[in-house]
Amino acid sequence: MKGYNFAYLDDQTKRMIRRGLLKAVAIPGHQVPFGSREMPLPYGWGTGGIQVTASILGAGDVLKVIDQGADDTTNAVSIRRFFARTAGVATTTATAEATVIQTRHRIPEKQLREDQIIVYQVPQPEPLSRLEPSRIETKRMHGLADYGLMHVKLYEDISRFGQVSISYDYPVMVNERYLMSPSPIPAFDNPKMDMMPALQLFGAGREKRIYAIPPWTRVKSLDFDDHPFRTINAPHPCGLCGATDSYLDEVVTDNHGGRLFVCSDTDHCSERRAAGHVGTDGFQEAAE
Amino acid sequence: MTEPTLLSGRGLGLSFGGITALADVDVDLWPGEMLAIVGESGSGKTTLLNVLSGRLTPDTGVVWYRDPNGQLHDVHAMPAPALRTLHRSDWGFVHQDPRQNLRMTVSAGGNVGERLMAQGARHYGDIRAAALDWLAQVEIDADRIDDLPRTFSGGMLQRLQIARTLVTHPRLVFMDEPTGGLDVSVQARLLDLIRSLVTRLQIAVVLVTHDIAVARLLAHRIAVMQRGRIVETGLTDQVLDDPRHPYTQLLVSSVLNA
Amino acid sequence: MAYVAVKGGEQAIDNAHAWLAEERRGDPATPALSIAQIEEQLGRSVDRVMAEGSLYDRELAALAIKQAQGDLIEAAFLLRAYRTTLPRFAHSNPVETATMRIERRVSAVFKDLPGGQVLGPTYDYTHRLLDFALMDDESSAVRPVQPGSLETMPRVPDILGHEGLLEPDDRSDQEPGDLTRQPLTFPAERDVRLQALARGDEGFLLGLGYSTQRGYGGSHPFAGEIRMGEISVEIEPAELGFAIDIGDLVLTECQMVNQFKGSKTVPPQFTRGYGLVFGFGERKAMAMALVDRAMRAEELGEDVTAPAQNVEFVLYHSDNIEATGFVEHLKLPHYVDFQSELQNVRRMRENAE
Secondary structure (H helix, E strand, O other), X not given: OOOOEXXXXXHHHHHHHHHHHHHHHHOOOXXXXXXXXXXXXXXXXXXXXXXXXXXXXOOOOEEEEEEOOEOOOXXXXXXXXXXXXXXXXXXXXXXXXOOEEEEEOOOOOOOOOOOOEEEEEOOOOOXXXXXXXXXXXXXXHHHOOOOHHHHXXXXXXXXXXXXXXXXXXXXXXXXXXEEEOOOOOEHHXXXXXXXXXXXXXXXXXXXXXXXXXXXXXXXXXXXXXXXXXXXXXXXXXXXXXXOOOOOEEEEEOOOOOOEEEEEOOXXXXXXXXXXXXXXXXXXXXXXX | OOOOOOEEEEEEEEEEOOEEEEEXXXXXXXXXXXXXXXXXXXXXXXXXXXXXXXXXXXXXXXXXXXXXXXXXXXXXXXXXXXXXXXXXXXXXEEOOOHHHOOOOOOOHHHHHHXXXXXXXXXXXXXXXXXXXXXXXHOOOXXXXXXXXXXXXXXXXXXHHHHHHHHOOOOOEEEEEOOOOOOOHHHHHHHHHHHHHHHHHHOOEEEEEEOOHHHHHHHOOEEEEEEOOXXXXXXXXXXXXXXXXXXXXXXXXHHHHHO | OOOOOOOOHHHHHHHHHHHHHXXXXXXXXXXXXXXXXXXXXXXXXXXXXXXXXOOOOHHHHHHHHHHOOOOHHHHHHHHHHHHHOOOOOOOEOOOOHHHOEEEEEEOOOOOOOOOOOEOOOOOOOXXXXXXXXXXXXXXXXXXXXXXXXXXXXOOHHHHHHOOOOEOOOOOOOOOOOOOOOOOOOOOOOHXXXXXXXXXXXXXXXXXXXXXXXOOOOOOOEEEEEEEEEEXXXXXXXXXXXXXXXXEEEEEXXXXXXXXXXXXXXXXXXXXXXXXXXEOOOHHHHHHHHHHHHHOOOOOOOOOOOOHHHOHHHHHHHOOHHHHHHHHHHHHOOOHHHHHHHHHHHHHHHHHHO
């Protein structure tokens, strides 16, 4: 784009961010402070992810952007357009074709590969923030691996509700050392992070932190031996493609409590339908 | 006493601005022993407790701690993580105000279980069982396990703090006026409880109190402080029945006259 | 009713932008605002946008105000995003506010003082009565005033400082921190704190400053001096070896003077809170000075009990671009997380039954 550098950020800034990323990869799960820049998109709308993506993007990359698992939600469209405009890179909605995937709140259903990078947008990188508001204190807790407080939270949940009541942004231990926020993905997606072949990068623009999980790293969701981590999903197959192993959105279809459950990963769902899978409500798709 | 000490302070000195808080203080504590530090407010006893426990660094002197393997550690030279680990496992600290130690937004069971979890306990059932056991030991009803501390009376809060501290079976506990601010009848019950727990578990205790009666009831030995110095020390009965130093005599007589 | 997966995000965004453009323009029968009009006639808005946008450019600030339909936080956001892309050629020398060419200068601690009290263009003593003459602007003839020649005046703290009654300025050759390049870390030194406040939201600082007056971290402030005027900015290119004047800024500076009862090492004296903002921003400069002083509580051995004294709290929440982004991001779709919460609550209710 005229008047702007490739992918918006100047090269100095990109170098600074890449140095942060290298440090983050070297210390999996550790939050690295970085000089987050002011972006033309608002804080909380993906400025961290955008800066990370801008810093790693090359002219030959193929970019996929999803929000809530979908490629066509407004914020995903807006960010994809931003890079199409400022970097002129190819974009795609197909998970398998992308080299870089920027995401908000989901991990694609399709297993990612070693030659792919997934960039998470992170609103609050500090997993202890709800238990301890002071960053001076949480920094000390990370330094000393003093995570008893997080387990107290899990203990309290189980004693009150009989189960852990965290359903998204479910805290994980990375490489058996750092407690980490996986960003607000549903707990359903947590197991995908464990030993993932792809590099996972996390950017929090407003909070000015970067962190990373290198490929093939242990990522364990916190739990108790006698209350193991469990994922939650709607007990239905996808109404459109019949998938029983994907994360489902609940769509309100009428004013009388009618519900339809469909894949949140729109690319996954359409790929399955193209391959001939049909759900109970799928005939309507065919009639389109 | 030829047995090696658990904790020893030598030549401890500390001043704040121009005011001397500690001067030339030597302290020894043996395993399983209860040492009372008495004196009026401003005598430096709480400062001494904070220095012994590594919470304050003295200007001069050193504090040695002997770990379970017999290894000696200079408390103020220990790396922060090691000292912190010590504080949440082998050591304990009981504050006068239990709210300083307890998490007021976490249930009684969670408060008791936290030190276990910080040490790596990952079995909910075991943690809960330990919490129940400890609540029973400090005479809190089992059905209060999921209640928040703010629903507890002052005496219960103090007992909960003790359960939270002792759950990891520390070898050494620092207590700062643990019965201060409680009614006399509540005090008596708490003192009984502390005495029986400490005796049974063979915990060494450094107890700071301004109350000679508390010291007499609990402590094996006593150290009397005045203006930052230990003016007299010895077996509790000996010191209190036959005080040598004029200041100790004054302290003892003021209790008798009260 | 057939379910069709929601498509058309692209089209929706285009339509929204078109609608916005139409609304921004308003009724085409009304003449469009010129940038010059905003710059000249909405000067206080321009000042605020430059201060919170962290970029001193009256024309761009006016453009941002126009583009944002007068939404000043949105306008500051536009300036900030533009500012990011600008190359950094040089650092200016520190400006010396004693050399300010004064348009306004008042002190509440002296009845009179060298240079005098200069009211300048202030609303202070206006009666807040709507002036219906302004409804029909052409008719309200502006009586030109004879502006006095702008001159420099000694700063009140320098007058007090001679007696040692007022704490001296800290001098440092250390390069100041820069929050636009480095993330905030703690402990945050005063240079960084002042930068954060100078960029901070006027309303937030006003509320915090006000809270210190109402007993939440109270000290006893006096407005030692408030001054506003033009000041020259100089840079010193390494290859030249001497300073060159690159232009003028209008700045507002406030020095609050606070009682301090002294400590073991420092005799009783007055301490200071400092405020400095781009443009004519007196309300903000004063609030900033109050909050700056409140945040020095720990350094001065005072109890830290109130929000305004909590450095971490103040610095993390004063930036309105960060705040507006994160508050407003709640309107982005969160249905994936909400869905997981739905299933979670359903499961917990089943367990409870």
